[in-house]
Amino acid sequence: MAVIYERVALIGLGLIASSMCHAMRRAGLAGEIVGYAKSAETREIAREIGLCDQVCDSVVAAAKDADLVVLCVPVGAMEAVAQEIGPVLKPGCTISDVGSVKRTVIDVVSPHIPSGVHFVPAHPLAGTEHSGPRSGFAELFDNRFCILVPAQDADRDAVEKLAGLWRGMGAQVDEMDAEHHDLVLAVTSHTPHLIAYTMVGVADDLRRVTDSEVIKYSAAGFRDFTRIAASDPVMWRDVFLNNKEATLEILGRFTEELFALQRAIRQGDGDHLHDYFTRTRSIRRSIIEAGQDTDAPDFGRAKAKDV
Ligand code: NAP
Numbered sequence: 001m002a003v004i005y006e007r008v009a010l011i012g013l014g015l016i017a018s019s020m021c022h023a024m025r026r027a028g029l030a031g032e033i034v035g036y037a038k039s040a041e042t043r044e045i046a047r048e049i050g051l052c053d054q055v056c057d058s059v060v061a062a063a064k065d066a067d068l069v070v071l072c073v074p075v076g077a078m079e080a081v082a083q084e085i086g087p088v089l090k091p092g093c094t095i096s097d098v099g100s101v102k103r104t105v106i107d108v109v110s111p112h113i114p115s116g117v118h119f120v121p122a123h124p125l126a127g128t129e130h131s132g133p134r135s136g137f138a139e140l141f142d143n144r145f146c147i148l149v150p151a152q153d154a155d156r157d158a159v160e161k162l163a164g165l166w167r168g169m170g171a172q173v174d175e176m177d178a179e180h181h182d183l184v185l186a187v188t189s190h191t192p193h194l195i196a197y198t199m200v201g202v203a204d205d206l207r208r209v210t211d212s213e214v215i216k217y218s219a220a221g222f223r224d225f226t227r228i229a230a231s232d233p234v235m236w237r238d239v240f241l242n243n244k245e246a247t248l249e250i251l252g253r254f255t256e257e258l259f260a261l262q263r264a265i266r267q268g269d270g271d272h273l274h275d276y277f278t279r280t281r282s283i284r285r286s287i288i289e290a291g292q293d294t295d296a297p298d299f300g301r302a303k304a305k306d307v
Pocket of ligand 1: 063101129
């Protein structure tokens, strides 16, 4: 595949940025990849493993002269980074991000983008519970969706070029507006993570069941919850602080459904439980048919890719 951007700067060198490095290299999409992370320790690891062509010691040095800058930091850190690099962005370049929430990121980043620079927000719907520069792999985005959230008056050439990069990294590309994105993700990712965190917290609180029993007898359901609940605390704290409205809306609906199931159990209403579980089973089937998961007994855990 041909080079799409001569110089790509990745700000933040964790799971998503390191996977982008591997995926861009796999397809030869970037002339040069430069990177920056906040801590000297992460920058050192990135150098040691040869993650990108150059690891810079300042965010400004990384962003300067780049044709594409991608903010791969936690949602709560996006504004400070945009403020710092805004003044040095090359005229005509594109700035993007991979944040899991879009409305707030757009609101806090946009004011720092100089005119003549294209801001095309994005969110790859792929991830694992691992973080840091060693956790990335080239196949992370294969056949997963990357949602682009450009403004209505965005430069279409800049949007198409970024879409081409994500396709080159293996993803399928869709476009959405920010509010819709945040609601969809509250249903498919954010609330499920909160429920997983809660279930693992409950098991931990239930002192009558000892820790060793929770681990020794952990059945598939609980194991899947623990994998999701092992996700990075900073990233997920920021997701909930920044997708407040949509998450609270879905949590409200979730609580109502949970109460209805609770009542069905108390009243011995087997029909209600059976109908409900039949409906949910068909959703699982459609996800497999859409090629977004495997029906292997281990749910493809060997290379888990749930956002
Ligand atoms: P990660 O593995 O925890 O890496 C985060 C990186 O950001 C680290 O390299 C960290 O540097 C750096 N960083 C933090 N604050 C910074 C700052 N102020 N300036 C420069 N670098 C900074 O995180 P990730 O999983 O790649 O997530 C990155 C973004 O992708 C988040 O916005 C998240 O919402 C989004 N996302 C994540 C997933 C997922 O499943 N993980 C999926 C899709 C999208 P240090 O190591 O030096 O602290």
